[in-house]
Amino acid sequence: MTRLFCQDNPGILKLDARVLKSRPGAVLLSRHPLYPGGGGQLPDRGIVRWQGGETPVAGFSEEGGLAWIQLPSNTEITGEVQVEVDPVFRQLMRELHTDLHVLNALVFRDFDGALVTGVQMNEDGTARIDFDLPGADNDRLRALEAELNDVVAQDLAVETSYVSVTEAHGEQGLLRSRSVAPPPSAEGLVRIVEIAGLDRQACGGTHLQSTGASRPIRILKIENKGRSNRRVRIGLQGL
Missing domain, CATH: 3.30.980.10 (Threonyl-trna Synthetase; Chain A, domain 2)
Structure with missing residues (x-):
């Protein structure tokens, strides 16, 4: 299992990142502060922002040992992004x-x-x-x-x-x-x-x-x- 940023830094709720791979409705980032869920804990809620837009995080999936962030509909993102965790949740x-x-x-x-x-x-x-x-x-x-x-x-x-x-x-x-x-x-x-x-x-x-x-x-x-x-x-x- 990949060591998660949030496990060592649970109080850091906002990170800049690069898109490593993208497809309609999903994105793989260089890093992010989100917890994907597990062990009875619900996955984080959050937002992905990029130049010209933003979208809520819809979920997470692991494919080939890589943690993908799921996006609503067929949203497709490239370039630089910012990921922010819902602090209340x-x-x-x-x-x-x-x-x-x-x-x-x-x-x-x-x-x-x-x-x-x-x-x-x-x-x-x-x-x-x-x-x-x-x-x-x-x-x-x-x-x-x-x-x-x-x-x-x-x-x-x-x-x-x-x-x-x-x-x-x-x-x-x-x-x-x-x-x-x-x-x-x-x-x-x-x-x-x-x-x-x-x-x-x-x-x-x-x-x-x-x-x-x-x-x-x-x-x-x-x-x-x-x-x-x-x-x-x-x-x-x-x-």
């Missing part, structure tokens, strides 16, 4: 993704290393995360809301680093999904997201620089999904 995804890491860390700690079986973030400021938790007490899960918000109030730093695939598989707790591991970069490295003093796990998405940049969190609902799956739905207060 990026912030929303960064908050939800960071908050899910906090919840994941607390469940992993308090429920015997329970693994994640599914994640989805939504544009309405809610998200859900599924855990392999047969027989878990829903009241214990619901009680984590207070500690979730305590972690937000502590404003813990969130940092990223990279380790080899061997290290990622060798360090207990880095890989939290029961069935899917984040794909390594072209250099064979796995990206690690660390919340100071709380959590350290492999992840490819965009996150906040510190937990205090998130709005308060509510645990909205806890559902039983099958014999062992427990689904926790969260939402950002005020949305």
Whole structure:
């Protein structure tokens, strides 16, 4: 997988770039700040501008290891462009993704290393995360809301680093999904997201620089999904 600009620079929302390849409805750029989606995180929204026009980003596709930006209709672009990320939507995804890491860390700690079986973030400021938790007490899960918000109030730093695939598989707790591991970069490295003093796990998405940049969190609902799956739905207060 290509290492994404946004993974190392989530706060940079505007970049100039060159068109490397173009066809009606799609363009391949020298670089861009957009997150194409994955790991339960929705793809960024954004705009591509060029001399004489602009168009919203319609989506993303990977072809032959190359990440193409999809454009509406049969728009075709050449030359120099500027790509800008929708800042409100990026912030929303960064908050939800960071908050899910906090919840994941607390469940992993308090429920015997329970693994994640599914994640989805939504544009309405809610998200859900599924855990392999047969027989878990829903009241214990619901009680984590207070500690979730305590972690937000502590404003813990969130940092990223990279380790080899061997290290990622060798360090207990880095890989939290029961069935899917984040794909390594072209250099064979796995990206690690660390919340100071709380959590350290492999992840490819965009996150906040510190937990205090998130709005308060509510645990909205806890559902039983099958014999062992427990689904926790969260939402950002005020949305």
